[in-house]
Amino acid sequence: MAAEEEPCCISHAFDRATRRNPARLAVIRAASSSGSYSERRFTCADLLAAVSSLSRRIAAELRSYISRHRDESPGCSDRPMEAAAAPRVVGVYASPSVEYIAAVLAVLRCGEAFLPLDPSWPEERIRWATSVSNASLVVSSGDSGAAHVFASCACSVIRIDDDFWQGFEDGNGGIGGDELVWPCECERPREFCYVMFTSGSTGKPKGVCGTEKGLLNRFSWMQRWKPLCSDDVLLFKTSVSFVDHLQEFLSAVLTCTTLVIPPLNDWRANPASLANLIKAYGISRLTLVPSLMEIILPTLEKNLSWGHNPLKMLIFSGEILSILLWKRVHKILSETTIVNLYGTTEVKKLTACVSYYVIPSLFH
DSSP states (O other), X not given: OOTTOOOSOHHHHHHHHHHHSTTSEEEEEOOOTTXXXXXXXXXXXXXXXXXXXXXXXXXXXXXXXXHHOTTSOOOGGGOOTTSOOOOOEEEEEOSSSHHHXXXXXXXXXXXXXXXXEOTTSOHHHHHHHXXXXXXXXXXXXXXXXXXXXXXXXXXXXXXXXXXXXXXXXXXXXXXXXXXXXXXXGSSSOOXXXXXXXXXXXXXXXXXXXXXXXXXXXXXXXXXXXXXXOTTOEEEOOSOTTSTHHHHHHHHHHTTTOEEEEOOHHHHHHOXXXXXXXXXXXXXXXXXXXXXXXXXXXXXXXXXXXXXXXXXXXXXXXXXXXXXXXXXXXXXXXXXXXXXXXXXXXXXXXXXXXXXXXXXXXXXX
16 A cells, blocks of 8 residues: 555455455465464465455344344444444454454444454453443454353354465455445444453453454554664564554554464464564564563574664564663664654554654664
8 A cells, every 4th residue: 555545444445455456465374383274375366355255144143133132323324424433353362373453344344343252361351341332243264262251141242263264275255345335435434343351450341442443543643753674584483451452453464565464372382482483474563562672682683793784664563662672672683764653552553643753763
C-alpha cells in the first residue's frame, strides 16, 4: 500500500491489498523446537479466502443469535437506521497465530467488534470477560481448549482447526464474502471495533472500546513516516492481552508484508531464542518491551557479529526505556531507527495526536 493512501476501513484495505498480491507470502508460522509442528506458510490468497469463509460463518451464526435474542442490538450488515450503532461483540480465543489474524479480520468484515481472549488467562477471567462484554459468539483456534472453557457460557463457539485451511491451500476454498455490507458503507458506522480489558493491576479490570479510526490513524501515521517495503519482514509475538499486538499484525496484512509468528511456548520458555529468529528470518521491524530487549540483546549482538543487521526499526512500548539501555542498543544496532512509544495509552493509542521520539535525535 502506498504511503499516501488513506484506507476507508480495515476490511476494504485488507481486501484490496491481498487481491493485488494474491501470491505474496503473508504469514510464516515458524516451526517448534520440539517438533510438534513444522513451519507452515500462507499466501495472501490463503488468508483472504480464510477471512471470506470465516466471515460468512460468523455472519450466519450471528443471524441465528439475533433470532434467539431479538432485543439485542443488530450488527452492521442488517442494522436499521433507528437502531444504535453499537456492534455485537465476538470473542477471539487464541494466542498470536494465523487463526487469530483470520478471526479478527473476519469479525471486522462482518461489521462487528472483536474481543481478544488470551488462553493464558485464568479460565474464570476468560468467562468473566466474555460475560461482561455481552459477547454473542466466540471464535477459537483448534488447540486452545475452548470446549472446556466455554462449556458454561451461553454464546456459541466456532472452532478453527487445521482442516479449516486445507481447502484454501488446495485452491478450493473460494473467496466470496462480498454479499456482506462493507463496514465503511453502513448507514451508521459502528461505535467501536474492538474491546480490550485492562490488566486489573490497580483494581478490577475494565473493558476499553477502541475505534477503527484509531487503528487506521496509527497505521497511516507509521506508513507516512516509515512505510513498509516489499522486502520487510515483521514479527507477531506480543500477547493478545496488550494493545501493541494489533499494529504488529495489522501493519503487515494491510500492506501484504510477510509476518513471522514464533512458537509461543518456545520463545516464552527461552526469550533469547527470538534473537535467533530475527537472524533466521531477517526480521526488519520489531515491537517489544525494554525488559525483553535486555534479555535478547546479548544473543542479538552475538548473532550480528557476522556483519549484517536486518533490523531497520525497533519500537519500544509498554515500559520505560532507560537511557542506559538505549545507549547499549544504539551501540550494537547503530543503523537501526529506535522509536519510543511508551505512554501512548494516555493519548488513546495514537488515535489523534501524540509525541513520539526517535531516540538518537535526542542526543545529536
